[in-house]
Amino acid sequence: MEVPILKQGLYLIASIQAALSDVDLLHLRDALAEKVGKYRARGVIVDVTVLDVMDSFASRTLRDLAHMTRLRGAETVIVGIQPEVAFAMVQLGLTLEGVDTALDLEEGLAFLDKKTKRRTSRG
Amino acid sequence: MASETVVPITTDTDVVVARQKGRELAAELGFVSTDSTLLATAISELARNIVRYAKHGEIVIAPIQSGDRVGITVVARDKGPGIASILLAMQDGYSTSGGLGLGLPGVKRLMDEFHLASDANVGTTVTIKKWKR
């Protein structure tokens, strides 16, 4: 099942709709990496509000996703992690270290705006 | 009345099935949703270990009772290579196939009770229990 990826200005937004199989998550990772290159996106938002479980595989794949998109010049932020899911994750030692996170889509966009602006002003 | 569910584990799709069954049982027994998520996450990790290391196994999810306390027990069973050294496995970060390891210490933290038995010739059985608050 494919995750819809929307383009909003220089950002790509992927909203996960339902429980994803491992294969679907890997597809999403690769699709986003590809589209970042294709559209020269500056930011990626992955909305995981609907995910009711985040295990080590999901965590690792999201980390890979963030690395891959950064290599292609885009910042990724994961939004919508549910309180209980966050709780379970840290108990398992899954902290998504090195990956930016925000509360929801709105916060994610604000975060990207700040971060990409900084890069523009420096460059 | 809830009963036992057996989920054969071979592919990653089975992982999702197993944790959904866990959630269903937790909901049926009236677990708070936080604990239901903890349980589903633990099941997911155990099922993944089976797929990754043993290729094939099963997850059995059943309701349990002690006095007036109600809970869920999950048994993750496989006939895989066994964990070479249980002590090593229980140390955070140890892993033979790279990545985040077996996650067993994490699973133990998520649950109320945790028991591990592993033998290179027989396989591995992990038993976990979560009680309703």
Place this chain on the structure above:
Amino acid sequence: MGEQKMKKNENRGSGVSPAREMPPPDDESTVSLLRELVNHLRKNRTQLREEWARRITAAKLLGAMTSEEMFAEATSVYDNYVEVLETGAVEALQAYARDLSERIIPRGVETDEVVGIVLLLRDVLARSLFAKYQTDFQLLNRILDAYEPAANRIANTVAVGFVQERERIIRQQQEAIRELSTPVLQVRERLLILPIIGVIDSQRARQLTEQLLRGIRTNRAKVVVIDITGVAAMDATVANHLVQTVEASRLLGATVIVTGLSPEIAQTLVTIGVDLGKMNTVGDLQGGIEEAERLLGYKVAPLIEGTQQPI
């Protein structure tokens, strides 16, 4: 209250084990004897119930209830008692015992009172059987053979049901107290403060984390100040919970500032491998709030001491 009721119903549906069924009457004569004595108990319901109520009052039990309340409960207990004698349906009795307990525990009824009144009922009914069958000693014996095990099983079931219900209620109350004693305060927009006072054990720490995370989501907080000035000591497990709280908050997009870290607790954190350099800590709560406001973009201009002029 409504939530409590819902949980109870679910408990009932799933938890009852069929292992302790009353042994079904094993022969025709026992069945007919039980039927005969149940008929007798039903026919004489009014006076036996009154006798029982009288004995309860004489024994000074159920003092917490008014006599109307006591009589109402006595009536339903009596009818259920006789019903279970007839049907042997222990499950129904267990359900009734839990129901009864849930009603009377808040009224302050104690375990010894519940056991006491059930035993008194057993005695009152037994005496009534003696009176009826006194002329036929053999028949009386057979009647008692049928009655006694059933009556004793009932007394046991009710007592155990009461105690279990008490324990369940106590656990719930403790949980509620824990939740009340850890308030998450919204001080400013996007800023939460969690002052922790007193002793934290592992369970309270977990509850704290859950409450905070829910609070972050509800209040859309971007910064959280956790003040542990009031915490004397922390063992490694609780310290771990604190670290997990910080990490989980970050997953929800919130930054955590820990204030009031005593040297002892700092030591505990270092011992469990926490890099204090990576944890956002400030000496006191006031400082923590200022830092939080700074992070949120509020301009906090320090004043030159003694004047109203900014530096």
